[in-house]
Amino acid sequence: MNKLDNKNAEMAPESRMTRRTFLKTGGRLFAGMLILPIPAYGYARYAEPRWVQTNKVPLTLDRLPEAMSGMRLLQFSDVHLGPYYSPDALIQLVERINNLNPDLVCFTGDLYDSAIFSEKDVIEALSGVKAAYGKFAVLGNHDYIDSAVQVSKLWKASGFQLLKNNAFKITKDRESIIVAGVDDFVKGRPDLAKALNRADPSVFTLLLSHAPDFADTASRYPVDLQLSGHSHGGQVRLPWIGPIVTPLGAKKYVDGLYKLKEGKFFLYANRGIGVSLHPVRFCCRPELTLFELHRSSAGE
Template identity: 35%
Template sequence: MVIVFLLLALAVFGGLHWYVWRRTVRDTTARPGRARRLGTAAIVGGPVLMFAAVTAERAGAPFLLQQVLAWPGFLWMALSLYLLLGLLAGEFVRPLLRRFLERRDARSAEAEPAGVGASPEVVAAGTGHPARPRPETAAPTPPETAGDASAPTDATPAPGAARGPSRRLFVSRVVGGAAAAAAVGTVGYGTYDVLRGPAVKRVTVPLARLPRAAHGYRIAVVSDIHLGPVLGRGFAERVVDTINSTQPDLIAVVGDLVDGSVKDLGPAAAPLARLRARHGAYFVTGNHEYFSGAEQWVEHVRELGLRPLENARTELAHFDLAGVNDVAGEEEGQGPDFVKALGDRDRERACVLLAHQPVQIHEAVEHGVDLQLSGHTHGGQLWPGNLVAELANPTLAGLERYGDTQLYVSRGAGAWGPPTRVGAPSDITVVELASKRA
């Protein structure tokens, strides 16, 4: 069944790329030539680089090779998506544009002067005298011009009749060019939006059990930084500077910090040592840590000054802060353990839980958590990916209530795969706790 599914997925993937090639390359070139060969090379090379980039990252290939493959391969992932969407939208435009051009050509043909090509008798109509043909007009056609292809014949198409093929080519070029321009513009702006760094978002969350003394307590929540072959040390510095500028009481890094090994990305993560908060910075694993050597990263972030919460809890002055491992750790025997983290706590105290995936909210409700802070979804990252992400997660982004427990989901600071976001801007959220007793 797995093989059948893979073959089916490959067939669909290939079919979609064939459609993109047909509409952007074959239909926009009048005949085989250099332009068609270059276009074909781009459509074939794009997915090859995309698969190579993903494979190199997952297989732990030399980091330089990962960096070389990542930019073109992952950007093609985003570009092909919006190129496909643009071409599909263009299918509705094509018949309208053809109809417009046909009507325009018909009006042009009707507007030609009535005397053009008319017989002498018609030209002389109304004068009372038949027109006498000129000698040169009546002269027989010289034998040497009888086979001239440029000479008008009865087979010469009427005005507009010969425009069919060129009209189709024109329509294909307009629609294909518009789709390509829209895709490049969308991906270009979405990439710029990620590379310039996340914006600060602020949300107030009232907690019934929070004491008055903790009213206004600020937690800077950051998730899904995804340091890797594309987003490196410079991006980490922008994230750290943004967090520190909010002057939080506590910093929560809720998973998916990296996409790679400590050996390759240790220097990129080094700026995290500059994180500053009154009550420190805390870290829980995300699913991507388990693709990248979770144990090594937990130890490394501890060396950088962050405190990992591996199914653990710490009692702060006015509330409990707990953290659980990501569900991806179950395959390594390091999955989430809510009993270990929360089982023996005093339920009279407010509790804030750090858990990477929103799907962990149901166990949080069972254990009487007041607020769960999560990431993982990226808010969908690339529209219309949000439609798929909404099906897989109880909350896509923002604040929602589940019984007596509230869940806040950050869209994340970085991006996985293409360093691009469309319709899901990145964020670092300052969650301000409010006491209902204040």
């Protein structure tokens, strides 16, 4: 599938990931790892998951206000705090984020992998994220495993604006953009109509959705750019084959930039930071994405 030339399709009815689906997905990932020789497995287990890549993505957007042209937007996703990613690692990640000098920071779901732990250390780390125009987050499916309410409180305590079927306006020099966010597609109840209920449809709109396949719903709304995670890029990708398996909600859009609605709507699927199901990555490095947003001449 060509990332930059995908036709819109209707999203399947809202679904719930069952335990059977979860185990089946993990089994496929494990089976795929068995294909790799022992040295490759060692690399996938101990090297690549720690080798974070910063992708710089310039984007030219028709409806971006002139006052916001040049904005540096940082996306990170799928940290999956737990047995394979510690609060100490998160502190180092935050330092790396701040060194990129973002104007706006967005997190697209799955802060935790399973149980809540070390809340004080996590709040301290995330509170250190610096962004002049704000810090925003949405929930992912793993955030629901233990307590979505607790995770929501953690984000607020860290100075992030948690978006759950609502929107926030950012204004500079009397020009504005909308940052909207929806609930998780797998475990929650995403409602974009509710999120944009009070938003001006003529204003540039950035949407945060954990599941990238939600783009087929978002394409029916006045959304200019959607940022998502969830897929992990497949987490394990084989040469000439691609990802072995991707989760529900990331079957169509898996990794990188997609151009929809004849270039009027962009989607970016971030590979995430952490791991889930199995502590490996292969040909699929963890990712920070720094977008450089520019207003196109067509928007003048």
